[in-house]
Amino acid sequence: MATKQTQVTAKIMMSPAVLMLLAWMIVPLGMTLYFSFLRYNLLMPGMEEFTGFGNYEFFLTDPAFLEALGNTLLLVGGVLLATVIGGTFLAILIDQPIWGRGIVRLLVIAPFFVMPTVSALVWKNMLMHPVNGLFAWITRGLGAEPVDWLADLPLFSITVIVAWGWLPFATLIILTALQSLDSEQKEAAEMDGAGPISIFWFITLPHLSRALTVVTLIETIFLLSVFAEIYVTTGGGPGTASTNLPFLIYIQALLQYDAGTASAGGVVAIILANIVAIFLIRMIGKNLET
Amino acid sequence: MGAITLEKVTKSFGDVSVIPGVDLEIAEGEFVVFVGPSGCGKSTLLRLIAGLEDVTSGTIKIDGVDATGTSPAKRGLAMVFQSYALYPHMSVYKNIAFPLKMAGVDEATIKQKVESAAATLNLTNYLDRRPGQLSGGQRQRVAIGRAIVREPAAFLFDEPLSNLDAALRVNMRLEISELHNSLATTMIYVTHDQVEAMTMADKIVVLHDGYIEQVGSPLELYRNPANVFVAGFIGSPKMNLLEGAAAAKYDAHTIGIRPEHIELSTEGGEWSGVVGVAEHLGSDTFLHVNVDNIGLVTARVNGEFGVRHGDRVWVTPPADRLYRFGADGLAL
Numbered sequence: 001m002a003t004k005q006t007q008v009t010a011k012i013m014m015s016p017a018v019l020m021l022l023a024w025m026i027v028p029l030g031m032t033l034y035f036s037f038l039r040y041n042l043l044m045p046g047m048e049e050f051t052g053f054g055n056y057e058f059f060l061t062d063p064a065f066l067e068a069l070g071n072t073l074l075l076v077g078g079v080l081l082a083t084v085i086g087g088t089f090l091a092i093l094i095d096q097p098i099w100g101r102g103i104v105r106l107l108v109i110a111p112f113f114v115m116p117t118v119s120a121l122v123w124k125n126m127l128m129h130p131v132n133g134l135f136a137w138i139t140r141g142l143g144a145e146p147v148d149w150l151a152d153l154p155l156f157s158i159t160v161i162v163a164w165g166w167l168p169f170a171t172l173i174i175l176t177a178l179q180s181l182d183s184e185q186k187e188a189a190e191m192d193g194a195g196p197i198s199i200f201w202f203i204t205l206p207h208l209s210r211a212l213t214v215v216t217l218i219e220t221i222f223l224l225s226v227f228a229e230i231y232v233t234t235g236g237g238p239g240t241a242s243t244n245l246p247f248l249i250y251i252q253a254l255l256q257y258d259a260g261t262a263s264a265g266g267v268v269a270i271i272l273a274n275i276v277a278i279f280l281i282r283m284i285g286k287n288l289e290t
Numbered sequence: 291m292g293a294i295t296l297e298k299v300t301k302s303f304g305d306v307s308v309i310p311g312v313d314l315e316i317a318e319g320e321f322v323v324f325v326g327p328s329g330c331g332k333s334t335l336l337r338l339i340a341g342l343e344d345v346t347s348g349t350i351k352i353d354g355v356d357a358t359g360t361s362p363a364k365r366g367l368a369m370v371f372q373s374y375a376l377y378p379h380m381s382v383y384k385n386i387a388f389p390l391k392m393a394g395v396d397e398a399t400i401k402q403k404v405e406s407a408a409a410t411l412n413l414t415n416y417l418d419r420r421p422g423q424l425s426g427g428q429r430q431r432v433a434i435g436r437a438i439v440r441e442p443a444a445f446l447f448d449e450p451l452s453n454l455d456a457a458l459r460v461n462m463r464l465e466i467s468e469l470h471n472s473l474a475t476t477m478i479y480v481t482h483d484q485v486e487a488m489t490m491a492d493k494i495v496v497l498h499d500g501y502i503e504q505v506g507s508p509l510e511l512y513r514n515p516a517n518v519f520v521a522g523f524i525g526s527p528k529m530n531l532l533e534g535a536a537a538a539k540y541d542a543h544t545i546g547i548r549p550e551h552i553e554l555s556t557e558g559g560e561w562s563g564v565v566g567v568a569e570h571l572g573s574d575t576f577l578h579v580n581v582d583n584i585g586l587v588t589a590r591v592n593g594e595f596g597v598r599h600g601d602r603v604w605v606t607p608p609a610d611r612l613y614r615f616g617a618d619g620l621a622l
Contacts, residue, residue: 182373182375184373184375185375185376185377187362187369187371187375188371188376188377189377191340191342191362191363191367191368191389192363192392192440193363193392193393198392202380206377206380207379209379
């Protein structure tokens with residue numbers, strides 16, 4: 001891209017892709033914005049009228065909104081905490097030279113390839129079920145009353161299910177980062193009198209900071225929009241105890257047929273996601289600089 | 291402080307025996323260089339002394355105390371690694387302070403020690419920088435600084451100069467020698483470069499395939515190599531080693547002639563040959579002479595010696611500086 005001519009050529013060559021992407025993003029976004037200002041119920045076609053910020057007012061004053069917002073943040077935070085800490089320990093564990101390391105690594109990474117709906121169903125019916133589930137069988141074996149996970153601890157259960165699916169991703173990224181740590185650095189620290197915990201804290205963890213940042217950012221993007229796990233297991237309930245923002249929008253649009261309010265919810269979700277992104281970049285983005 | 295004794299130390303990795311058995315005495319305050327071609331076990335030997343590898347059998351004594359099972363940190367040795375192994379996310383100050391911090395030294399003492407080490411190594415202006423912002427030579431000095439502050443019984447250097455350019459290497463060689471003179475601490479230095487070994491060492495240990503071929507002062511090894519391997523390894527350019535009829539005349543299996551001892555003439559001499567490649571260094575010229583019936587012989591002559599490729603010259607081996615080796619490779 002050195003000369004003026006190649007620059008112009010490059011712009012011309014890239015423009016179809018850029019325009020395509022722009023249209024793909026702008027059109028739905030524009031329509032969502034447009035619908036969010038309409039009184040638009042799917043049961044009353046042809047009755048659309050402009051309502052200003054009415055839909056926003058309705059969505060934001062819905063008592064379910066604050067709970068959904070809290071649930072969204074709790075879910076993202078909980079899964080991040082579990083996968084980052086768990087992923088670091090798992091990665092350190094499977095980085096050790098053990099017999100059958102290849103198989104162990106394959107098994108650790110396997111959950112990432114299971115579809116969210118499938119894993120949620122397996123967790124719901126085979127593990128957490130109060131009658132048929134493995135957990136209930138274990139608690140009964142110990143002589144205790146089985147826990148009805150999805151009814152009593154719905155948000156926690158969903159956090160566990162989602163974390164199970166994302167743990168391999170975190171483990172994989174952290175493992176590759178671990179393997180790029182110069183072994184002479186660890187040996188130097190060992191000569192300098194650092195024990196295993198000091199080596200982890202002063203050498204390994206700072207080395208992992210960039211990988212941990214990447215894991216946190218990527219996971220946050222996907223975790224803000226968790227839907228399948230909730231739909232398949234609790235359906236947002238009991239009540240709204242496990243409803244997050246995407247699920248609340250789904251309820252508005254396809255259970256209450258209120259496309260206008262759902263669009264307003266979508267716009268609110270976009271704004272919230274950006275706020276979260278700004279906070280994250282401020283907090284940990286400096287780790288990505290070289 | 292700093293006398294190290296190895297007794298029948300062996301090391302194998304699985305079935306591969308890297309060090310079949312080494313006995314070595316290193317006196318207090320000595321500058322010892324382990325030298326040998328790559329894969330001779332010199333780095334492994336250093337790592338055994340450091341405690342980064344466990345010995346398969348044998349004992350390592352530091353100051354008369356058995357340290358074979360002692361952890362690396364408790365042996366009181368400091369090591370400078372080939373890659374320097376600086377901690378990239380810490381400033382120079384924190385890098386140098388790290389061993390003291392791990393030892394639980396109080397902040398004021400750390401500050402004073404780091405600053406005095408930095409002053410010795412000309413690093414005072416760089417204490418706030420990260421290792422990534424330093425040049426190769428500066429990184430090297432930080433690695434040495436990290437070793438100095440611990441006031442170790444002995445310093446271990448693992449090919450510390452191999453990542454530096456030629457000019458810097460000469461400088462650092464001097465600096466390390468000066469450091470040894472001022473600290474008077476035992477230093478063990480591993481290198482494959484015989485020039486580093488010759489210029490810095492009090493005592494050279496020549497290793498080959500895990501065996502010690504010879505131990506001695508640089509000039510001792512140069513003057514009286516114990517065998518063909520040491521003769522060929524010490525000295526630059528390499529000693530000419532001739533076999534067959536030329537050697538038989540001197541009643542030996544192999545004879546060795548150092549290039550600098552060869553007498554070269556354009557008029558006449560014992561052997562006649564044709565000049566192949568001539569390497570002009572200015573002060574000296576290395577001539578690769580293809581001697582009839584004997585083969586390639588390297589001669590070091592004065593830079594003014596005017597011969598060119600293809601000229602015929604006469605080579606005379608010096609009678610009094612000829613090395614004779616038997617069929618087993620040992621000096622006769």
